[in-house]
Structures are given as C-alpha cells and as structure tokens.
Amino acid sequence: MVRLDVIGNISRDLTRYPDHRGGVRLGGAALFVSLAATKAGRRAAPVCVLGNDLAHLPEAPSLDTLDWSARLQARGTSTTFDLEYDLQGELVEVRTDYGVAEALTEHALGHASTHPRATFHVCCRRPLDVEAVLAQLAQTTAQFSVDFFLPSAEAMIRAAAPWLSAAGTLFVNASEYLLLDQAVDCDTLREVVVTDGPRAAVVHSFGRRVASAVPPPRYAHEVSGAGDTLAGTYLAHRLRGATIAQALAEATAAAARYVAAPSIPIPAPRRG
Structure with missing residues (x-):
C-alpha cells in the first residue's frame, strides 16, 4: 500500500x-491530514518535528494508527498556535511560536531525498521553505499535493507557483482560490479542490469544474482542522482509485463529522 507522507507541523x-x-x-x-487519511484507509506518516513536550505522542493509544x-x-x-475565530468560523487572528519546527525544512528535504518515489502532501505553511521543498519534489519522481493556510497563503502561493502545475491536487478555500488565480494560470492545474465552509466544495480540473458536493449540515463545535480533514480523506480515496466525485463526497462528509466532534486533547505522557 502506498503511504502518504505529510510534510507539516504538529502543534499545541x-x-x-x-x-x-x-x-x-x-x-x-x-x-x-494524516489522521484523516488513515481513517479513510491509507497509511500516513507525519513528516514533522516534535519538541520534548510532544515527544510522547507516538505512544498515545489514540494516535497509534499513524x-x-x-x-x-x-x-x-x-x-x-493561538487561533481566534468569529461566530461564522472565519479566522480573525493567529499568533504562533514555531519552536522546534524551525528545523522542519531541513528534515523534510532529508526525508524526501531518501524517499524519491514516495507520495507526499505538503502543508505550505510557515516556517517551511516551500520553494526548496517543492523544487526538490518536482525534480524527482515523487507525487505530491499541496494545501495552504489563509494568513500566509498569498506569500506561499507565490513561492509555490513555479511547481504547482506538477502537483497532483491543490487544496484551497474560496479566498485562497482568488489568490491562486492571480498567481498562476489555473487552466494548467490538474486538480484544484476549493472549499467554502458549509457551502459546496468544488473541484476544477484544467480550468473545468468537474465535481461538487455540499457538506452535510452539522453544528460546528470546532472548525480548525476541517480543511485538513477534508484533504486527507480526499487524498486517501483518490489513492485508492476513487473518482473525483466519489472522493469529494467522502471528504466533505468527513469534514462535517470532524467539525461536530470533540477536539483532540493533548494526551498525557505515560507514567513509568
């Protein structure tokens, strides 16, 4: 089974x-992304940097499927991350301390160089050097997909632009899609998944709308991570051979379940 290697942060x-x-x-x-892909039947590995405070995560029973x-x-x-949202679930302000994730780029480049034929998903967010990572992936036979985070999306999309036509799938929200359309010719992009909160998610392939799905209505307990859940689920189903429409339907349903579920607590270290 092809593993999905997810380059990005794990945080408090x-x-x-x-x-x-x-x-x-x-x-x-x-x-x-990794948890969602795993739940959808695809083995996934976070390519991340953990500090001492989260060193115990691999031992946590709730995370041992990764x-x-x-x-x-x-x-x-x-x-x-300190993330402030409004009542509609729109991000208002974000405050960040990257900590040990400052070493993420070097770690990701080293991992990618030893796995040149792997399947990667790149979370294009600071402090990752997106240009360096995507350039390396594009020069190998690795398959890769990408997503963005609205507060840094404009800069990250510009940095990623030269390699986006080589990506299998791009994940953006409605606001990020407008930034993407300004930076690249979207008609050259193989697969762009555009989400819009509780409204219909759509997929464009080489500039043509090929699928749409409306998430099932759910009370939103927590929206942070919903887009990542959608991305991981979508990728897992596409890697298993699902059509774009099938994968999008599964992904929107998974994101709707995610927002209605309790948040993932930080597990306590095992004693002894």
Whole structure:
C-alpha cells in the first residue's frame, strides 16, 4: 500500500470563539491530514518535528494508527498556535511560536531525498521553505499535493507557483482560490479542490469544474482542522482509485463529522 507522507507541523493549539467554544487541544495540519487519511484507509506518516513536550505522542493509544517513522525528535518546545475565530468560523487572528519546527525544512528535504518515489502532501505553511521543498519534489519522481493556510497563503502561493502545475491536487478555500488565480494560470492545474465552509466544495480540473458536493449540515463545535480533514480523506480515496466525485463526497462528509466532534486533547505522557 502506498503511504502518504505529510510534510507539516504538529502543534499545541488554543482555539477561541466569541461564544466560548474552543480551548487547548492537539493540532497541526500534518496531524489532521494524516489522521484523516488513515481513517479513510491509507497509511500516513507525519513528516514533522516534535519538541520534548510532544515527544510522547507516538505512544498515545489514540494516535497509534499513524506511522511515526518520519518524525524528527528535537530538544525544545513544539509549535504553538493561538487561533481566534468569529461566530461564522472565519479566522480573525493567529499568533504562533514555531519552536522546534524551525528545523522542519531541513528534515523534510532529508526525508524526501531518501524517499524519491514516495507520495507526499505538503502543508505550505510557515516556517517551511516551500520553494526548496517543492523544487526538490518536482525534480524527482515523487507525487505530491499541496494545501495552504489563509494568513500566509498569498506569500506561499507565490513561492509555490513555479511547481504547482506538477502537483497532483491543490487544496484551497474560496479566498485562497482568488489568490491562486492571480498567481498562476489555473487552466494548467490538474486538480484544484476549493472549499467554502458549509457551502459546496468544488473541484476544477484544467480550468473545468468537474465535481461538487455540499457538506452535510452539522453544528460546528470546532472548525480548525476541517480543511485538513477534508484533504486527507480526499487524498486517501483518490489513492485508492476513487473518482473525483466519489472522493469529494467522502471528504466533505468527513469534514462535517470532524467539525461536530470533540477536539483532540493533548494526551498525557505515560507514567513509568
């Protein structure tokens, strides 16, 4: 079975909403994409850097379905995110301390060089050097997909632009799609999945709309990570041979279940 190697952060998050939802939980795009892919039947490995505070994650029973062999353990603290949302689930402000994730680019480049035929998903978010990582992947026979994070999307899309036509799938939200359309000719892109919160998600292939799906209605307990869940689920089903329409339907349903579920707590280290 082809493994999905997910380059990105695993973090300690604080999410905040005006109605007092949210709280401290485990986060990071590499975690959510990998978990979603695994739940959808595809082995997945976070290519990440963990600090001392999250060194115990591979031993946590709730996370033992992941392949942790691609992680790097480093001395220091893991990435932390403070994410503030409005009542509609739109991100208002983000504060970040990258911690040991400053070593992510070097780790990702080393991992990719030893796995030139792997299948990668690249979470194009700071502090990753997107230009260096995508250039290396594009020069090999590796298959890769990418996603973005709105606060840094404009800069990251510009940095990634020369290699986006080589990507199998791009994941963007409606606002990011407008930035993408300004940076590249979307008619050259093989597969672009565009999400829009509770509204219909669509897929464009070489500039043509080829599928759409409306997420099942759910009360949104937590929206942070919903896009990553959709991406991981979609990729897993596409790798298993599903059509674009089938994969999108599964992915939107998984994202809807995710927003209605409790957040993932930070597991306590095992004693003894």
